[in-house]
Amino acid sequence: MIRHPDTPLAPAARAGLQSFQSEIDGLPDYAARVDAAKERFPKRNTASNATFREVRKTLARMCSGARRCMYCEDSVADEVEHVRPKDLYPEAVFVWGNFLYACGPCNGGKRNKFVVLVPPANVIDVTRQQGSPVVPPVAGTPMFIDPRTEDGLLYMQLDLTGTFRFVPTSALNTGDYARAEHTIRILKLNDRDYLVAARKEAYGSYVARLDQYATWSEAGKTPVQLTRLRNSLFRMGHPTVWAEMKRQHRRLKQLRSLFERIPEALTWRVP
Ligand SMILES: [Zn+2]
Numbered sequence: 001m002i003r004h005p006d007t008p009l010a011p012a013a014r015a016g017l018q019s020f021q022s023e024i025d026g027l028p029d030y031a032a033r034v035d036a037a038k039e040r041f042p043k044r045n046t047a048s049n050a051t052f053r054e055v056r057k058t059l060a061r062m063c064s065g066a067r068r069c070m071y072c073e074d075s076v077a078d079e080v081e082h083v084r085p086k087d088l089y090p091e092a093v094f095v096w097g098n099f100l101y102a103c104g105p106c107n108g109g110k111r112n113k114f115v116v117l118v119p120p121a122n123v124i125d126v127t128r129q130q131g132s133p134v135v136p137p138v139a140g141t142p143m144f145i146d147p148r149t150e151d152g153l154l155y156m157q158l159d160l161t162g163t164f165r166f167v168p169t170s171a172l173n174t175g176d177y178a179r180a181e182h183t184i185r186i187l188k189l190n191d192r193d194y195l196v197a198a199r200k201e202a203y204g205s206y207v208a209r210l211d212q213y214a215t216w217s218e219a220g221k222t223p224v225q226l227t228r229l230r231n232s233l234f235r236m237g238h239p240t241v242w243a244e245m246k247r248q249h250r251r252l253k254q255l256r257s258l259f260e261r262i263p264e265a266l267t268w269r270v271p
Helices: 011-025 029-045 051-063 106-112 175-184 193-219 223-234 239-251 253-261 262-267
Strands: 077-080 100-103 116-117 124-125 154-159 166-167
Touching: 011 029, 011 051, 051 077, 051 100, 077 106, 100 106, 116 175, 154 175, 154 239, 166 175, 175 239, 193 223, 193 239, 193 253, 239 262, 253 262
Parallel strands: none
Antiparallel strands: 077 100, 116 124, 154 166
16 A cells, blocks of 8 residues: 555636535535535536536546556446545535545445554544534544555555555554554554455555566667567556555565666666
């Protein structure tokens, strides 16, 4: 789970979102803002709304591969997802930086669940239960790692040696460990067999293409041929697998010898 660098939204769409958000922010109390956010977002998030057409277009450009989900990197992204749920944070319902493009299983699994960490070590589930009073959630650091602003790989590592599962990298009983564990669990990054299989498959494909690139490079293929091969590698998606291959190459024999043949590949980044 890598960070997705921000792609600027076209000025007209940015202004459109600001105008939608101002309507919400102008309502007199929190409960009214929550109601309006829940009612107005689905009405505006449609193909006939010019602002949201642009939002979706820009989010699509930020996705890897063939418009893959920004969380799991595997399934097609077709839902505009709020990192901070609109049910709890109406002040972010039309905020560009709170949007991701996600697949149904990722978005559906996360839904309105939200947990915050309050120092020194209080983990508070602020998910609003049915029938509970509509009041603002307790303030704290979100447990969920936000790929718009944070690099998940600072908190977790993908095991490339066999399981292809994510593992928290911080010490047990730390906030960072808890955040990684929480994010992996909420998105079911390890519990969906097809995701694990897809990461393993992507790893094998990356290794094969890299090996081919090294062989072609050593055989004196033309720059055009090499660029074409390199571009095919970038279209493969699963940017986390690629990022982890670069990060872990020194301690994995197969990768170490591959990158020694083409050290410039360490600077390649899957768009
Ligand atoms: Zn997904």
